[in-house]
Amino acid sequence: MRTLRLATRMLSGAALAAIAACAAAPQTATSPPPVPIPERGPVDIDRSAGAYPDEYSELGDEPESLPPPGSAAPGMAASRTAFREASRSAHPVQDYLPYIDVAIEQDILVAGNGPALQDRYTRIQIVTLDPDSYDVAGVAGGGRKAKKETRDYDKESRGWLSRTLTGSRNVTRTLIADFDISNPDIRTTKALFSSTFRSDNAKGEAWATNESISVYATPYFKVSPNTMIEGRFRMQLSDERSSSAGANVMNALQTAANLIAPASALVTFFNAPAMLQASTFLNTQSTSLFGQSITEESTGAFAIKSWTPDPILIIRADLPPAANIRNTQKKEAIGKWVVYLEPPIPSVFTANTFGASDAPDFAGVSPADILSFNVGTDLRVYDYIFSRLELSDQITALNEAGDANTARLICSRISRGLSAVGFTTFDAAAGVWAASESDQFTAAARTALQAPETCGAMQLWTDMTQ
DSSP states (O other): OOTTOSSSOOOOHHHHHHHHHHHHSOOOTTSOOOOOOOOOOOOOOOTTTTOOOHHHHSOOSSGGGSOOOTTOOTTHHHHHHHHHHHHHHHOOOOOOOSSEEEEEOOHHHHHTOSSBOBTSEEOEEEEEOOHHHHSHHHHHHHOSSOGGGSOOHHHHOOOHHHHHHHOOEEEEEEEEEEEEEETTTEEEEEEEEEEEEEEETTTEEEEEEEEOSEEESSOBEEBOTTOEEEEEEEEEEEEESOTTHHHHHHHHHHHHHHHHSOSSSBOOTTTHHHHHHHHHHHHHHHHHHOSSEEEEEEEEEEEOSBOOSSOSEEEEEEEOOTTOTTOGGGOEEEEEEEEEEOOOBSOSSOSOBSTTSOSBOOTTOOHHHHHTOEEETTEEHHHIIIIISOOHHHHHHHHHHOOHHHHHHHHHHHHHHHHHHTOOHHHHHHHHHHHHTSTTSOHHHHHHHHOTTSOHHHHHHHHHHO
């Protein structure tokens, strides 16, 4: 779903009836034979080189510029293309979003044919799609853009007399990306581009431009069977007569960026509220500061079951001239961005895996490495296990008697608790082992807790380490 959906064209009832009538009508001798529609295969993107294929070079408001998913059923691409062709010929669509275009590709994610994402970590990355500007050869060779495409500060400038007669002026143009993730519940906001021009008689003129070449919209988060992602991309344009508005927008973006960065490399139950607070702060500030503005927003939502190296969202943005933010005829492209899911990983405690398997290899990982991992502000795994799970009585009983049932209870509580706050099954098992190696347990209690038959977590740990 999105405001003025770009990836699907809606047909009126009359247009649908016309298409149905054409399909049902018998073909006469004079009717031309149907033209076969070739299917296009998946396109590989070399992100490391900053290049992108021709299919992505011109992202317009039609989804044909995107490669079809490799897992599509035979004939599906042809039928979709035929429907789109009929849609365009039957009912032209007005472009009510002249400054922002978003394309979504979700079939591979929901098909489940790629590497599994459930009970694995991934994160959202946003990367630019402008090779002429950002590849090493282009920047080192002769500059990032042709001279005719360079921003003209002199053209945007106002003379002293104009500033005196017309007063202060502030032009702000900002592209913002919001992501709402459910199961786990995460909300994050990133500013992909911001351009500000301030002019007043007292302080003169000032320009500020900020852009994101490559950013992580989220830290790693665990994917559950019902994880949903909703991406919203918003272009906000403002031409204010207040000299302080632009500075406030930039300060809001910077403050929110600092708040969004959690203390942990993993989104957990404890740091997710801080990300929500930062996202809400930025959205509230930007909305209140754009009192007289133009706002365009596009939204796409989908579930994820498997991973794909291809982009899941592509964004193209244009800006109007600073002299007139309503002038859509003289808009200029500022760039394209793609949204990826990072390759899934099974553990945040180690980057090593067993060969081709994605099972984590914990060789060389110490209990201290695991217990000192941050799950929130001033909260480590050690603090969570021994302070938040209320295991004091059970630990005392296990230390005194070494009872297998008590060991099973402690093992299960720690494993469930770590899973509940955002760890995978592998890392929850590693957490149980690390806790058993801590100074909270005697040697006899440690032996009882680490027995493979104690609980599923210790059985998994034994399988991974032996």
